[in-house]
Amino acid sequence: MIRYKKIRGHKRIWKDIDLWVAQNKVLDIDYLKNKQRDYIKVWIPPFGNIAVLNTEFTPPKGKTRNKIINGIFEIYKHWKMQLDELGELYYLKIWYFPKDVSKCQVVCAIGDFTTFYEVTFFKPKKEKPFPENSRNLNWSYRIQEHHITKDDIQEPDDFYSEKDYLDHKKWIDKKMKDSKTRISEHKDASGTTTTYYSIKEYDVWLGGN
Numbered sequence: 001m002i003r004y005k006k007i008r009g010h011k012r013i014w015k016d017i018d019l020w021v022a023q024n025k026v027l028d029i030d031y032l033k034n035k036q037r038d039y040i041k042v043w044i045p046p047f048g049n050i051a052v053l054n055t056e057f058t059p060p061k062g063k064t065r066n067k068i069i070n071g072i073f074e075i076y077k078h079w080k081m082q083l084d085e086l087g088e089l090y091y092l093k094i095w096y097f098p099k100d101v102s103k104c105q106v107v108c109a110i111g112d113f114t115t116f117y118e119v120t121f122f123k124p125k126k127e128k129p130f131p132e133n134s135r136n137l138n139w140s141y142r143i144q145e146h147h148i149t150k151d152d153i154q155e156p157d158d159f160y161s162e163k164d165y166l167d168h169k170k171w172i173d174k175k176m177k178d179s180k181t182r183i184s185e186h187k188d189a190s191g192t193t194t195t196y197y198s199i200k201e202y203d204v205w206l207g208g209n
Contacts, residue, residue, distance in 0.1 A: 013064055016044045021071040025078040027108070029086070037109040037116060040075055042068055047102035059100035072096075072104045073135055079108055080209065089114055094207040096139075098131050103202070121145075121204055122182070130205050137207040145182070145198040148172060175199055 024040045032038050046057045060068055076094050083090045091109040109116055121142035130139035153172050159165040175181055175197060182198040 010064055013044065014067055017064070017067045017071055020044050021074050025075045027079045027082045029082060032108065032110060036111040036113040037107075039105050039107040041105050042072075042102045044068070044102075060102050065101055068101050068104070072101070072106060075106045079106060083108060083110075086110070091115070091117060092208055093117070094137070096130075096205045096207055097144075097202050098205070099202055121206070122198065128203070128205075130207070134207075137209060139205045139207045142204045142206055143200055144202040144204050146201050148175060148197050148199070149194055150176075 020043060027038065047060065059065075072094055076092070080092055083092055088110060091107070091114045093107055095103075095105040095107060097103040107117060122145050123140075123142055128141040130141075150172075153169050154165075156162055156165040159168065178199075180200065182200075184196050184198065185193050186196060187193045
């Protein structure tokens, strides 16, 4: 079970959000032309810090949440203006996680990578309306999943103790048998077929013009 830690020092966080927006609303076009893709996450402490001992910080709320949302849309707006000036086809989307906006991203790509992110998220057959202000963007519903295979069970020697191994194996077995787990198969170039068990983590909406 995940334990959530309270967040303190909101005024400092608000200043960090303003600085994060100011530093990232100008897209590095030279970098983009070289790598053909770029993105920005909510790199604001304590959000995005590595979880320790099954603890995470409470998702942003109130003014902090609103400032992050406004910052994401501000970055998107400025990136779009710069990409429009390139005069070529591009991919630009906001990856929006309503349940935890600290996971939001602005993602762009050009050249051979304009379709690179099409398979990042699972697209369900049933569409869901965007749950917040659309801000004049078009939104498409997706699901972020965690994928596991039988190989993830690993071997007892890979774990600190036999108990750790058995607990891990029990968790994997439980998820594989869960009726909510999506099961799919993929055949690689050598003809080997792997069964994937996909576990839903978050609802996510992709927004753009």
